[in-house]
Amino acid sequence: MITKKDIPFHKPHITEEEISEVVDSMRGGWLTMGPKTIRLEEEFVRYTGSPYAVAVNSCTAALHLALKAVGIGQGDEVIIPDLTFTATGEVVCYMGAKPVIADVDRDTGNIDLKAIERALTPRTKAIIPVHFAGQPCDMDEIMELARARGLHVIEDAAHALPAWYKGRKVGTIGDATCFSFYATKTMTTGEGGMIMTADGDMATKMRALRLHGISRDAWKRYTKEGSWFYEVIEAGYKYNMTDIQAAIGLPQLKKLEWMWERRCRIAGQYDSMLADISDLVRTPKVKADRVSAWHLYVIELSTDALRCDRAVFMEELKEEGVSTSVHFIPLHKHPFYRDTFRYEPSAFPVSEKLFAGIISLPIYTDMSDEDVCYVAEAVKRVALRNKR
Ligand SMILES: *Cc1c(COP(=O)(O)O)cnc(C)c1O
Numbered sequence: 079m080i081t082k083k084d085i086p087f088h089k090p091h092i093t094e095e096e097i098s099e100v101v102d103s104m105r106g107g108w109l110t111m112g113p114k115t116i117r118l119e120e121e122f123v124r125y126t127g128s129p130y131a132v133a134v135n136s137c138t139a140a141l142h143l144a145l146k147a148v149g150i151g152q153g154d155e156v157i158i159p160d161l162t163f164t165a166t167g168e169v170v171c172y173m174g175a176k177p178v179i180a181d182v183d184r185d186t187g188n189i190d191l192k193a194i195e196r197a198l199t200p201r202t203k204a205i206i207p208v209h210f211a212g213q214p215c216d217m218d219e220i221m222e223l224a225r226a227r228g229l230h231v232i233e234d235a236a237h238a239l240p241a242w243y244k245g246r247k248v249g250t251i252g253d254a255t256c257f258s259f260y261a262t263k264t265m266t267t268g269e270g271g272m273i274m275t276a277d278g279d280m281a282t283k284m285r286a287l288r289l290h291g292i293s294r295d296a297w298k299r300y301t302k303e304g305s306w307f308y309e310v311i312e313a314g315y316k317y318n319m320t321d322i323q324a325a326i327g328l329p330q331l332k333k334l335e336w337m338w339e340r341r342c343r344i345a346g347q348y349d350s351m352l353a354d355i356s357d358l359v360r361t362p363k364v365k366a367d368r369v370s371a372w373h374l375y376v377i378e379l380s381t382d383a384l385r386c387d388r389a390v391f392m393e394e395l396k397e398e399g400v401s402t403s404v405h406f407i408p409l410h411k412h413p414f415y416r417d418t419f420r421y422e423p424s425a426f427p428v429s430e431k432l433f434a435g436i437i438s439l440p441i442y443t444d445m446s447d448e449d450v451c452y453v454a455e456a457v458k459r460v461a462l463r464n465k466r
Pocket residue numbers: 135136137138139162163165166208234236237257258259260270271
């Protein structure tokens with residue numbers, strides 16, 4: 079008899095380090111954007127090797143500012159993948175532009191190159207590749223296609239910290255890369271985000287936009303630092319990170335690769351334990367020239383070989399004490415995208431097929447080897463019980 083466990087889908091790795099850094103901010107009295115936010119930006123420049131970092135209060139804000147900084151506007155089109163969170167699409171709508179949804183690749187869940195090509199029109203201005211589950215997209219091909227047509231590439235790297243593509247770190251490839259520090263992501267500040275770019279003008283623009291459109295340059299030009307004078311150069315946003323968030327982020331970044339190594343080990347353990355039910359459950363595949371952040375471990379049920387559907391499978395896992403999730407409900411299925419842009423399921427055969435069988439298993443630093451074993455055994459039990 080197996081002792082029943084209760085494995086949550088996610089738990090952030092928070093220790094005394096984060097807690098005392100937050101307390102230090104509280105006692106110090108500097109709560110909003112300040113020295114710790116600047117330090118977190120500097121640490122991101124150092125860690126990724128990308129020249130500029132702009133800290134904001136979410137990845138959604140990061141994506142919005144990046145689109146704004148490259149000048150996406152009314153009537154433009156931006157190509158995004160179907161298998162993503164609505165943030166990727168909603169930011170395009172913020173600009174009065176149209177999110178053009180493209181189908182994904184069967185093996186990786188990443189945006190499909192052929193689907194991008196089919197989605198191109200004279201109004202296409204940008205592509206937002208999403209590194210699904212942490213595996214980088216085909217960036218060489220995407221960058222080449224974008225360069226040839228003068229398109230901007232804004233990476234939604236909410237899952238991809240840290241990840242590598244042909245030896246290059248994600249954060250150094252597209253025109254801008256947006257990371258998320260949401261509570262469930264690979265490092266957290268509670269809520270938060272970071273934009274990396276090699277374009278200094280873009281960074282300056284995004285710095286002004288994140289704080290009410292106030293130009294730091296203008297204010298440096300006319301006054302001494304710390305004075306009351308400032309100039310508003312456009313209608314900006316209230317998107318800045320706070321020092322309380324940065325206080326959580328600083329120790330998190332120090333542990334980032336250690337936490338990643340732990341997730342790699344968990345993924346390996348799942349791979350080997352689920353190998354003997356490969357006729358019932360497909361495990362994720364990472365291409366040889368890239369390294370995944372392993373933010374998610376997404377299995378796909380072979381629905382033809384099973385008597386139950388995905389919902390029942392998840393329900394039975396829950397009864398076994400294992401919480402799981404689904405990433406993602408394809409964008410084209412949501413009423414907003416479906417009804418506003420008239421998307422038809424027949425245009426997305428791959429994501430439709432994937433969606434019917436995908437389940438995200440727990441994968442995070444604080445899981446013990448026994449927890450991982452327990453989850454894999456539970457998946458096996460449920461699969462074999464429902465075998466056709
Ligand atoms: C989490 C997530 C976001 C949004 O991140 P926030 O920091 O919560 O704004 C964007 N895109 C993808 C793919 C995500 O998973």
